[in-house]
Amino acid sequence: MNRRRFLNQSASVLALAALPLPIRAVAHNRSLNFTPIRRGVGIFEGRGGTIGWLIRDDALVVVDSQFPESAGVCLNGLAERSSRSIDLLINSHHHGDHTAGNPVLGADANHILAHANVPVLQRRSAESRGNMDQQKFADVTYEETWEQTIGDEVVRLQYLGPAHTGGDSIIHFQNADVVHMGDLVFNHRHAYIDLAAGSETLNWMSVLQRTYLDHTDDTVFIFGHANPVNGVLGTRDDLLIKRDYLGALRDAVANGIRDGKTADEIAADGLQGFDGHKIDGSSSGIAGNLKTVYEEVTRTVE
Numbered sequence: 602m603n604r605r606r607f608l609n610q611s612a613s614v615l616a617l618a619a620l621p622l623p624i625r626a627v628a629h630n631r632s633l634n635f636t637p638i639r640r641g642v643g644i645f646e647g648r649g650g651t652i653g654w655l656i657r658d659d660a661l662v663v664v665d666s667q668f669p670e671s672a673g674v675c676l677n678g679l680a681e682r683s684s685r686s687i688d689l690l691i692n693s694h695h696h697g698d699h700t701a702g703n704p705v706l707g708a709d710a711n712h713i714l715a716h717a718n719v720p721v722l723q724r725r726s727a728e729s730r731g732n733m734d735q736q737k738f739a740d741v742t743y744e745e746t747w748e749q750t751i752g753d754e755v756v757r758l759q760y761l762g763p764a765h766t767g768g769d770s771i772i773h774f775q776n777a778d779v780v781h782m783g784d785l786v787f788n789h790r791h792a793y794i795d796l797a798a799g800s801e802t803l804n805w806m807s808v809l810q811r812t813y814l815d816h817t818d819d820t821v822f823i824f825g826h827a828n829p830v831n832g833v834l835g836t837r838d839d840l841l842i843k844r845d846y847l848g849a850l851r852d853a854v855a856n857g858i859r860d861g862k863t864a865d866e867i868a869a870d871g872l873q874g875f876d877g878h879k880i881d882g883s884s885s886g887i888a889g890n891l892k893t894v895y896e897e898v899t900r901t902v903e
């Protein structure tokens with residue numbers, strides 16, 4: 602049985618009693634949408650990309666802000682758990698389901714941190730959508746790595762080049778050994794490949810491979826989105842599954858082009874071996890990914 606189902610089912614006392622002890626402990630500690638992982642790091646699930654948090658006596662750090670309404674719910678939950686204001690709000694990347702709550706969580710934060718490309722991409726997106734007045738931007742940015750000791754935790758951000766967007770951070774809470782991957786992993790499901798914001802699927806695969814090698818089997822990973830069956834927490838093995846999914850997309854497109862197929866024909870053929878990536882059994886997301894990779898590959902060739 603997968604972890605998410607464990608947690609949902611364990612809401613009932615009867616189901617809880619039947620679970621192994623370590624899982625019971627996790628389920629008992631879960632309240633509303635807050636799920637502790639370890640050493641003060643956990644997640645908040647509302648609407649949009651998964652929020653990560655670090656709550657220690659002398660540190661309050663939040664990763665991503667979802668949308669204003671769920672950010673407000675998150676902020677209230679944080680206030681129940683800590684008397685501190687937020688030392689640092691981190692944006693894993695610029696997409697609206699990770700930054701639209703910045704005006705809410707950011708109002709309580711000393712700083713907002715993101716990769717240097719994030720405010721640029723966020724501003725461009727907001728201007729095209731006509732919602733500049735609803736934005737709050739990072740006031741601290743970095744280019745390659747950023748590291749700071751906050752309380753008794755060391756927080757390290759790394760940028761490994763264009764992947765899901767042109768500004769994805771890998772955020773490592775080093776002492777807890779928990780990594781927030783933002784949308785670099787859509788866990789066991791089709792991805793959002795945002796070519797307009799600089800997405801590059803080949804480097805994305807490299808980013809996942811390198812991050813796998815940078816960590817261990819004990820590292821806990823937080824993912825921005827997931828197939829509900831698998832959930833937003835996982836291990837480094839899930840990074841390789843995402844890498845292989847992206848590789849399969851690229852192979853299917855390359856083979857289709859070799860065989861003279863159109864983007865629509867390649868999309869209709871689908872992918873072999875990734876049935877578990879269909880959400881509610883629908884293959885439309887995978888078909889959409891194939892069309893986007895076709896666009897990416899043919900655009901590169903031109």
Ligand SMILES: [Zn+2]
Pocket residue numbers: 694696765784793
């Ligand atoms: Zn995203």
